[in-house]
Amino acid sequence: MPTFRLLSFVIALLATASAWGASAVSEHQLKIVASNYPLAYFAERLAGSSATVTSPAPADADPAYWRPDAKAVGAMQKADLILLNGADYEKWLAHVTLPRLKRVDTSAGFRDRFIRIENAVVHSHGPAGQHSHEGIAFTTWLDFDQAAQQAEAVAKALIAKRPELKTTVLDALKTLQADLAGLDGELKRITAARPGLPLMASHPVYQYLARRYGLNLKSVHWEPGEMPPANEWTGLDKTLAQHPAKTMLWEGPPAAAVADKLSTKGIASVVFDPCANRPESGDFLVIMKRNIENLKASFQR
Amino acid sequence: MRHDFYLAWRYLRHHRMRTLILVLCLSLIAALPMGLHRVLDAGEYWMTRRAEATPLLVGARGSSVDLTLGALYFSEAGVPAIRMQEADRIAATGWADPLPIYARYRVQGRPLIGVTLDYFDFRGLVPAQGELPAILGDCILGADAAERLGLGPGDTLASSSGNAFDLAGTYPLKLHVSGVLAKAHSPDDHAVFVDLQTAWVIEGLGHGHAETQAAPTQPDSPFGAATVGRADAELLTYTEITPENLGSFHFHGDPATYPISAVIALPHDARSATLLRGRYLDDKSATEIVRPLDVTRGLLQNIFRVGALFDGILLLVGGIAFLLVALVFALSLRLRQREIETIYLLGCARLAVLRLLLAEILLIALFAGAVCTAVLAAAAPHASNLARHFILS
Numbered sequence: 001m002p003t004f005r006l007l008s009f010v011i012a013l014l015a016t017a018s019a020w021g022a023s024a025v026s027e028h029q030l031k032i033v034a035s036n037y038p039l040a041y042f043a044e045r046l047a048g049s050s051a052t053v054t055s056p057a058p059a060d061a062d063p064a065y066w067r068p069d070a071k072a073v074g075a076m077q078k079a080d081l082i083l084l085n086g087a088d089y090e091k092w093l094a095h096v097t098l099p100r101l102k103r104v105d106t107s108a109g110f111r112d113r114f115i116r117i118e119n120a121v122v123h124s125h126g127p128a129g130q131h132s133h134e135g136i137a138f139t140t141w142l143d144f145d146q147a148a149q150q151a152e153a154v155a156k157a158l159i160a161k162r163p164e165l166k167t168t169v170l171d172a173l174k175t176l177q178a179d180l181a182g183l184d185g186e187l188k189r190i191t192a193a194r195p196g197l198p199l200m201a202s203h204p205v206y207q208y209l210a211r212r213y214g215l216n217l218k219s220v221h222w223e224p225g226e227m228p229p230a231n232e233w234t235g236l237d238k239t240l241a242q243h244p245a246k247t248m249l250w251e252g253p254p255a256a257a258v259a260d261k262l263s264t265k266g267i268a269s270v271v272f273d274p275c276a277n278r279p280e281s282g283d284f285l286v287i288m289k290r291n292i293e294n295l296k297a298s299f300q301r
Numbered sequence: 302m303r304h305d306f307y308l309a310w311r312y313l314r315h316h317r318m319r320t321l322i323l324v325l326c327l328s329l330i331a332a333l334p335m336g337l338h339r340v341l342d343a344g345e346y347w348m349t350r351r352a353e354a355t356p357l358l359v360g361a362r363g364s365s366v367d368l369t370l371g372a373l374y375f376s377e378a379g380v381p382a383i384r385m386q387e388a389d390r391i392a393a394t395g396w397a398d399p400l401p402i403y404a405r406y407r408v409q410g411r412p413l414i415g416v417t418l419d420y421f422d423f424r425g426l427v428p429a430q431g432e433l434p435a436i437l438g439d440c441i442l443g444a445d446a447a448e449r450l451g452l453g454p455g456d457t458l459a460s461s462s463g464n465a466f467d468l469a470g471t472y473p474l475k476l477h478v479s480g481v482l483a484k485a486h487s488p489d490d491h492a493v494f495v496d497l498q499t500a501w502v503i504e505g506l507g508h509g510h511a512e513t514q515a516a517p518t519q520p521d522s523p524f525g526a527a528t529v530g531r532a533d534a535e536l537l538t539y540t541e542i543t544p545e546n547l548g549s550f551h552f553h554g555d556p557a558t559y560p561i562s563a564v565i566a567l568p569h570d571a572r573s574a575t576l577l578r579g580r581y582l583d584d585k586s587a588t589e590i591v592r593p594l595d596v597t598r599g600l601l602q603n604i605f606r607v608g609a610l611f612d613g614i615l616l617l618v619g620g621i622a623f624l625l626v627a628l629v630f631a632l633s634l635r636l637r638q639r640e641i642e643t644i645y646l647l648g649c650a651r652l653a654v655l656r657l658l659l660a661e662i663l664l665i666a667l668f669a670g671a672v673c674t675a676v677l678a679a680a681a682p683h684a685s686n687l688a689r690h691f692i693l694s
Contacts, residue, residue: 097499
């Protein structure tokens with residue numbers, strides 16, 4: 001009986017110590033806010049359990065056109081690190097008050113290689129209202145070499161904030177960059193098979209993808225869930241006359257009616273999800289691998 | 302000896318009013334300079350503490366005193382502006398974190414300070430009411446500023462226009478009070494803080510506008526949309542930032558060229574501080590780096606040189622007061638001639654009379670010393686507050 005009591009006491013002591021240890025770890029967890037999912041994914045991979053990573057934009061909103069309210073800004077102000085995509089992605093940045101020393105512009109390292117968009121069309125989709133893609137192309141992470149540089153910027157910021165995590169973060173960075181290099185190599189290999197193959201994109205968000213992997217890409221301004229008006233189809237026909245594409249890249253699966261109408265023109269709809277927001281299932285790497293697989297079929301056709 | 306003190310005590314007790322006046326005079330003569338020194342010491346401590354907490358300061362080349370007083374104590378004498386790229390330049394070295402400050406404007410007599418949110422962390426300023434500024438156009442008030450202006454979270458106040466003769470047309474901006482800072486016992490208590498970007502909107506570098514027909518008009522409101530009568534006419538420039546027009550606010554030009562007053566540089570270590578200071582050795586450079594502690598100490602040395610003169614005057618006054626007390630004693634001895642004669646006739650020696658008088662003087666000095674110590678002890682806890690009120694305010 002005394003042995004049983006002693007054992008119970010030791011178990012209770014260990015349970016208390018482990019609970020205290022867990023609370024101590026959570027107290028020391030870094031609070032990271034990332035302006036889009038790719039950055040949140042990089043931070044999660046690099047910091048592991050040492051950080052809690054959140055994205056302020058709601059799940060149903062495009063982070064590129066979302067605007068934070070005072071409450072969201074207040075939450076961001078309390079973060080230890082605010083990861084920004086840069087390249088004019090966070091258009092709300094000039095309208096809010098955030099600590100500069102906690103902000104990390106992850107694309108600052110390749111600022112001189114940003115793609116400037118001229119004469120963009122003003123259009124609208126969803127509840128976000130009208131917008132245009134004029135300015136700087138911002139889906140920087142679709143060039144996986146740039147994505148690796150952004151991951152490195154995240155790693156540097158993490159190490160500066162928590163030098164004791166240096167070894168863990170650098171090891172994780174090596175693995176992450178290897179994964180991104182894998183995607184980069186695979187895409188280069190696929191696109192090299194048929195260089196200059198004409199492609200269409202439903203939205204002008206693939207500029208960096210096209211530049212890095214030599215895609216011969218032209219864009220329209222179509223939304224996956226909306227049937228484009230007649231003039232858009234006429235415009236497409238005119239474009240196809242000069243640019244005989246057999247594939248259109250979509251950010252999400254297009255409506256069946258749109259896909260069918262495109263297929264009557266001999267155009268296959270291929271999803272290449274930029275993955276700006278957290279996917280319902282899988283993660284950044286899974287989605288990108290799926291994107292590459294989707295694109296592969298077009299180059300093998 | 303015991304009898305001498307007993308007789309002296311009885312005598313002083315008998316003439317209690319005269320004794321009280323003498324004790325009070327002597328104790329105050331001693332307490333006044335000592336008390337003043339304590340207040341000055343506290344003032345020096347508070348001034349040095351703020352400078353000590355500010356490792357390095359970068360600003361326009363010129364008077365380092367003006368630069369320090371402007372950036373640390375928000376003095377009314379403005380300092381020449383430098384460009385925002387100076388803060389970027391410091392950050393790019395990787396040796397220090399920059400905290401840009403823009404202290405050009407005043408709002409209802411209070412300094413209006415444009416800072417980044419990091420400034421509040423650096424100075425340990427936290428909101429006692431409300432929140433820190435979140436959206437363009439928000440401001441947060443120092444504790445004293447809020448009290449004097451009678452404002453709190455949810456209230457508004459108008460910034461002063463940059464220049465009444467500005468033909469480019471900048472308008473007062475209606476600032477939204479997001480919160481009030483907890484008392485910090487520093488110049489921050491008297492200031493109104495806005496985000497640097499809001500300060501640039503007040504400067505006229507950023508604005509929001511819409512086409513005339515689309516914008517709401519409030520002709521009777523001093524904060525209604527103001528029509529800009531210039532080359533880009535037919536535009537309405539908003540003078541209040543609201544959730545509806547926030548999206549239309551934008552800045553022109555390169556933010557790196559925007560003005561700031563100074564940059565507080567927070568070096569990561571001593572080596573970084575030395576390396577950073579080395580970057581500003583060029584005399585031809587438009588900017589300079591100063592250690593606010595050195596500047597403040599130099600300034601205080603000058604102040605205390607005046608303090609030494611003050612001490613000399615106090616010493617002279619003390620000497621005169623002492624002579625007056627001696628005179629009072631001498632006159633009192635003359636008045637007590639008959640009493641002294643009686644003591645002598647009773648058989649006491651001349652020395653006994655002298656001992657009696659010395660015992661009286663000693664007792665008075667002891668009482669005065671005790672009162673002086675009590676006065677200083679009672680005033681000591683208030684010295685710091687007095688210094689903050691009279692020296693730092």
